[in-house]
Amino acid sequence: MIVKYNENLSTITSIGVGGKCKGIFFPETEEELVDLLKLFDGKAKYKVIGNGTNLLFSDSYHDFFAISTRKMARKMAKRKNYVILSASSSLFEAYQFCLKHNLSGFEKLATIPGNIGGSLASGASCFQTSIYDFLEKVKIFHNGEIYWKSKYNLEHGYHYSTFLKNNLENPFVILSAKFCLKEGKACSIQKEYLECSAKRKLNQPHGKSFGCVFKNKNNQSSGMLIENCGLKGKQQGDAIISEKHANFIINKGNATYQNIKFLIDTMEDNIKEKYNINLEKDVEIVE
Ligand SMILES: Cc1cc2nc3c(=O)[nH]c(=O)nc-3n(C[C@H](O)[C@H](O)[C@H](O)COP(=O)(O)OP(=O)(O)OC[C@H]3O[C@@H](n4cnc5c(N)ncnc54)[C@H](O)[C@@H]3O)c2cc1C
Incomplete structure (x- = not known):
């Protein structure tokens, strides 16, 4: 099993953002995963991560172990x-x-x-x-x-x-x-x-993202609401609200958590002000 103690969580998320944690474990079989779970369970904090396509970790240090299942044998x-x-x-x-x-x-x-x-x-x-x-x-x-x-x-x-x-x-x-x-x-x-x-x-746009930022509720497209607020193309550092689909934020290179969080907050505030709607996040944010 590969273990990386000095690696950022950005390496296992599709948006390419996230600071260090206590260590990232890559079990290769279900048996290795179960052994690891038995070792950690109830004794250490840990988070199991799949392909990391719905996650935004902050850039700060995370006080848990990450277990990535992406290198495990497929059965x-x-x-x-x-x-x-x-x-x-x-x-x-x-x-x-x-x-x-x-x-x-x-x-x-x-x-x-x-x-x-x-x-x-x-x-x-x-x-x-x-x-x-x-x-x-x-x-x-x-x-x-x-x-x-x-x-x-x-x-x-x-x-x-x-x-x-x-x-x-x-x-x-x-x-x-x-x-x-x-x-x-x-x-x-x-x-x-x-x-x-x-x-x-x-x-939908190409590039590093975590898919939609917000859920679509009551048959209402959050992307359309964001677009109507004129936010397409708004950029903060290397993070940009996609020109193609306003519910996507793209990391154009070295976007930070703060860059992305700023855009998410801006989307939320604008929608609240214009439509009095509280959007619900689709992406899971781990601060
Ligand atoms: C370009 C793009 C398009 C997308 N389009 C869609 C879409 O159309 N519809 C949609 O629903 N989503 C979409 N997503 C979001 C995302 O791909 C999905 O939510 C996906 O199913 C998440 O799977 P994952 O393996 O990446 O999970 P991760 O992001 O790795 O994890 C998600 C959550 O699951 C938990 N988890 C992971 N593995 C396990 C496990 N074995 N046991 C228990 N908990 C676990 C994690 O701890 C975390 O809480 C899109 C994302 C991108 C980047």
């Missing part, structure tokens, strides 16, 4: 129309596996850059499809024990799940998950993926 198994996927599998890898087996479900979600663990924790959804639509149950590590929990015993909603309430002492950690998919034709599954990918390329 994927299929039986009839059920698949069991390790938490470390990306949504794109899940789609590729299912495509091979003519199973439909992940083709829209595959356009989200997260992995299974992080996406279940953040309640990922896109194109009217949620990862919870197909979930049967999750395999969890908690308080030294490993067990399966049914979807019906988990809180989840639009970009929300029970796992977002995790603390740093003994969090519920997702090890793998079982999904029930629909049988389909490979050509139409692939067509759906390509169409969703193309829509994303058309509407």
Whole structure:
């Protein structure tokens, strides 16, 4: 297992921002992960991180260990129309596996850059499809024990799940998950993926980001509200509100946490003043 004690959290987040923590661990198998969890659980503060695409860490020192699942071996198994996927599998890898087996479900979600663990924790959804639509149950590590929990015993909603309430002492950690998919034709599954990918390329910017800053609530596009406030292109240091999609902040190079936080606060204040709406953050901020 690789351990990095002097590395910034910026190296494991898609926005490329974040200060040091007590150490970043990269387990390579589920067994290594579980050993680590047993070592830390209840004794040291730690946070499990997937692909780091929904996280903004401040630049200051973080008093916890980070466990990144991105270098872990992917385990994927299929039986009839059920698949069991390790938490470390990306949504794109899940789609590729299912495509091979003519199973439909992940083709829209595959356009989200997260992995299974992080996406279940953040309640990922896109194109009217949620990862919870197909979930049967999750395999969890908690308080030294490993067990399966049914979807019906988990809180989840639009970009929300029970796992977002995790603390740093003994969090519920997702090890793998079982999904029930629909049988389909490979050509139409692939067509759906390509169409969703193309829509994303058309509407969303390239570059380092954490996706949308704010949730869309009550059928209202937060991006449109931000755009109506004339904030597209507003820049602070190397952070800029995207010209293509106002709900995205892009790190053009060496943006700091303060640069990004300034833009987020500006968006929030402007919307409150113009529309009297309190926006809810989509990105998870860890100060
Ligand atoms: C370009 C871009 C586009 C995006 N588009 C969308 C979109 O359309 N829809 C959408 O919903 N999101 C979108 N996102 C946000 C993000 O990709 C999703 O929320 C994604 O599902 C997060 O997965 P992750 O693996 O990166 O999670 P991370 O960011 O690594 O973690 C998110 C949370 O999950 C927790 N976590 C991670 N792994 C585990 C685990 N094994 N057990 C327990 N907790 C865990 C973390 O501690 C953290 O609290 C986008 C992001 C980007 C950069």
